[in-house]
Amino acid sequence: MSQHTSRRQFLALGVGTVVGGLPSDTALQSVDAERDDTSGTQSGDARSQILTNLPNADGPVALRGAIYVPARAFNRYQMWKDYDRAVIERDLGYAARLNLNAIRTWMSYAYWLEDPEGHEERLDHFLDAAADRDMRVVLGLHDSVGREPTYENLIDDDPLTGVHTFSPATRTMRNERLWTKPREYIRWFMQRYRSDSRLLAIELTNEPGWDRKDVEFMAKMANTLTAYRGDLPLTVGATSLTNNTRYLDWGMDILQFHYNFAQTPAQYRRTLRLANRIASQVDAPVWLSEWQRIRPGEGFFANVDDKSAVPDYSSLAPIIADAGIGNFFWSLMVKPAYSVRLRRMGVINGLFHEDGTVWSRDDASAIKAMSGDPTFEGRERREFPEWAAKIKPGRRDVEMPGTEYPR
Numbered sequence: 001m002s003q004h005t006s007r008r009q010f011l012a013l014g015v016g017t018v019v020g021g022l023p024s025d026t027a028l029q030s031v032d033a034e035r036d037d038t039s040g041t042q043s044g045d046a047r048s049q050i051l052t053n054l055p056n057a058d059g060p061v062a063l064r065g066a067i068y069v070p071a072r073a074f075n076r077y078q079m080w081k082d083y084d085r086a087v088i089e090r091d092l093g094y095a096a097r098l099n100l101n102a103i104r105t106w107m108s109y110a111y112w113l114e115d116p117e118g119h120e121e122r123l124d125h126f127l128d129a130a131a132d133r134d135m136r137v138v139l140g141l142h143d144s145v146g147r148e149p150t151y152e153n154l155i156d157d158d159p160l161t162g163v164h165t166f167s168p169a170t171r172t173m174r175n176e177r178l179w180t181k182p183r184e185y186i187r188w189f190m191q192r193y194r195s196d197s198r199l200l201a202i203e204l205t206n207e208p209g210w211d212r213k214d215v216e217f218m219a220k221m222a223n224t225l226t227a228y229r230g231d232l233p234l235t236v237g238a239t240s241l242t243n244n245t246r247y248l249d250w251g252m253d254i255l256q257f258h259y260n261f262a263q264t265p266a267q268y269r270r271t272l273r274l275a276n277r278i279a280s281q282v283d284a285p286v287w288l289s290e291w292q293r294i295r296p297g298e299g300f301f302a303n304v305d306d307k308s309a310v311p312d313y314s315s316l317a318p319i320i321a322d323a324g325i326g327n328f329f330w331s332l333m334v335k336p337a338y339s340v341r342l343r344r345m346g347v348i349n350g351l352f353h354e355d356g357t358v359w360s361r362d363d364a365s366a367i368k369a370m371s372g373d374p375t376f377e378g379r380e381r382r383e384f385p386e387w388a389a390k391i392k393p394g395r396r397d398v399e400m401p402g403t404e405y406p407r
Contacts, residue, residue, distance in 0.1 A: 060372040063287065063326030065102030065138070066095055071333040071354050072387065074162030076108035076143065077154040083122045089129050094352040095332055096133040097378070098364065099371035102200055103130055104289060104328045106140035109167035110149050112185055120192070127198035136198060138289070138328070140237065141189060142167045142205035142221075144214040159388045164338050166214075173217040186224045194230025201254055206237035215246070222250035237289060241278065248284070255286035260330065261295045261302070265319055268294070272323035288327040291316055292349060301341055306393060309347045310382070311359050317366035329367060334359055336391050346393040348384060357381040 070087055073079040095103060105126075112119045123139075130137050146164040147153050156162045172178045193199060204225055208214040218236075225234060233253035238244050244255040257275075262268040275286065294315035295308045313329055320327050334350035336343050351358055351367070357379045358364045364376040384392045 059324075061321055061324055061326065061370040063102055064098075064100050064367075064370045065104055065135075065289075065326075065328035066098075066100055066332035066351075067290065067328050067330045068092075068095070068103050068105045068332045069335075071335045071350070071385070072157065074157055074338075075146065075154060075164045076106045076167075077110045077149070077165065078157060078162075079105075080108045080111040080119055080122055081114075083125075085125055085129075088126055090354075090356075091333060091352070092129050092133050092135065094356060095135060097376070098351075098368045099373060100367075101135055102138060102328065103135050103332075104138040104140075104203075106143055106203075106206065107189070109142060109182070109185055110154055110165070112188075113181065116188065127196070131198045136200035138201045138203055138235070139193075139199055140203035140206055141186060141225075142218070144205050144208035144211065144218065159336050159391050160343070161340070163340055170213065173213045179217075179220065182221060183224045186221060187228060190225065190228035190230065194228060194232055196232070199232055201233045201235050203235050203237055203256075204250075204252070207239050207258070208236065209239055209243040209246075219246075219250055222247075222252070226251040233285075241286065244286075253284060255282070255284055256289040257286060258290035259288060260290050260292045260300065261297075262316070263294070263296060263298070265294060265315070268316060268319050269323075272319065272325060275325060276323065285326065288320065288325045290330050291320065291327060292330055301339075304345055304347065306346065309345055309393075311349050311351065311363055313351065313363040314360065314366035317363070317370065321370045327370075334385060336388050343391045346391060348388070348391070353381055353385060 068091065069076070069079055070084075070091065073082065092103070107119065107123065127137055143164070143166050146166040149165040149167055149169050153163050153165050168182055172182065190202075194202070202225070204222055205214070205218050208218045229251075235252050235254040235256055236244075236247040236250070237258070238247060238256045239258050241255060241257055244252075244257075247255070259268070259271060262271075275288075278286065293312040295302065295304060295312075297303055297308075311334075317329075329351075331350045332352060334348065334353050337347040337349055339347075351360075351363055353359070358376075359380070359382055361376060361378065361380045364378060365374050368374060368376050
């Protein structure tokens with residue numbers, strides 16, 4: 001995937017096919033109606049090529065990725081502020097052991113405000129390191145999930161209290177007079193990277209569908225993003241395909257869908273079957289850009305026992321592979337759950353420890369099997385990292401803070 005691919009060519013390839021999760025035929029029709037109202041950028045031939053690239057259970061999944069934030073970074077600011085080239089190269093080397101061909105991660109608007117030249121230098125190293133390992137990057141500019149990007153939240157690296165932060169701050173989003181800097185940030189990025197072949201797609205933000213201020217602000221930022229459109233497709237991280245009806249209207253090219261947990265394999269299969277039905281009706285690739293495991297309980301924040309609080313990617317990977325869905329699992333590195341609320345339950349996720357051992361060989365083999373090769377050689381270590389062990393049930397020694405949605 002190292003060759004340069006234009007936005008239209010990318011859409012024509014239908015990389016990753018699509019994934020769905022709409023609750024009804026009515027919702028499916030709403031997606032079609034919304035798409036019909038937007039000005040298309042694809043030809044009939046492009047649509048035809050997408051539709052012929054349907055899931056093939058006998059072959060490798062076209063798009064195989066992981067979500068990446070370094071193990072000890074609790075937000076994007078920490079990832080880039082404390083950037084360590086050796087750690088990045090090591091971790092992306094672990095991803096290459098799984099035959100992954102994509103990484104999904106985010107920039108830090110807060111760190112860019114502090115040091116734009118430093119962020120650019122570090123980003124270029126990251127993109128080069130991924131390209132050297134035959135991986136391309138889906139890169140987000142903002143995140144709409146987390147806590148306020150106060151200085152205290154940005155630098156907190158305690159496993160009990162460290163949080164992910166959204167961007168920009170609420171004060172900025174609510175005051176149009178403060179939008180100059182966010183627009184400058186988007187222009188800065190797009191002028192440098194809008195056609196960069198090391199990237200797979202540009203993501204405006206992650207999950208803006210939960211707050212009105214985020215939706216209204218990001219809709220305006222989408223105007224700036226699309227005004228500087230280059231060869232790369234544009235996208236928004238979405239919790240559901242229903243949200244995407246809005247993002248298509250913003251001018252996005254790729255739909256995303258997050259389905260981290262399901263109670264049963266049958267439930268997950270039904271969703272992916274619906275996804276393939278949508279693939280035959282919507283002329284835009286859709287990626288399952290967050291997934292984790294089969295787990296009891298309803299909702300993202302279901303109460304879980306110790307057995308369900310640890311990784312189990314092998315419970316979903318074969319189902320995703322059979323559907324042929326382009327996907328990114330959460331997360332490459334073993335680390336405490338991004339949500340403090342889930343950490344209160346002792347939840348940990350990820351595949352690779354920092355020393356290169358894996359939480360589960362079954363998980364590693366199931367993920368690598370999406371490339372057509374299920375063989376994985378490596379040592380297994382099913383234990384909390386010592387630096388994060390105090391989130392483990394029975395080890396927590398301080399009051400946990402409040403919660404945020406979601407992760």
